[in-house]
Amino acid sequence: MDIRIGIVNAPRELSFESDQTPAEIAEAVTAALAERNGALQLHDDKGTLFVVPSAGIAYVEIGSDQARRVGFVA
Numbered sequence: 001m002d003i004r005i006g007i008v009n010a011p012r013e014l015s016f017e018s019d020q021t022p023a024e025i026a027e028a029v030t031a032a033l034a035e036r037n038g039a040l041q042l043h044d045d046k047g048t049l050f051v052v053p054s055a056g057i058a059y060v061e062i063g064s065d066q067a068r069r070v071g072f073v074a
Helices: 022-034
Strands: 002-007 014-017 039-043 049-053 057-062
Touching: 002 049, 014 049, 022 039, 022 057
Parallel strands: none
Antiparallel strands: 002 014, 002 057, 039 049
């Protein structure tokens, strides 16, 4: 699952792949945004923990879990 998180006042976004389901990610984002001083915590597929303060989240994009194609498309 591809995840991209836009950070307020940051020129680049945080982008990584996760083994979590879209429902789990959406639930974590909703819970983090509901708390005034909360933080979004997500794990990537290599076990790294990403912690983003909810006040700094501009957007969260949850991508597809389809494998990328390699090569030319006919």
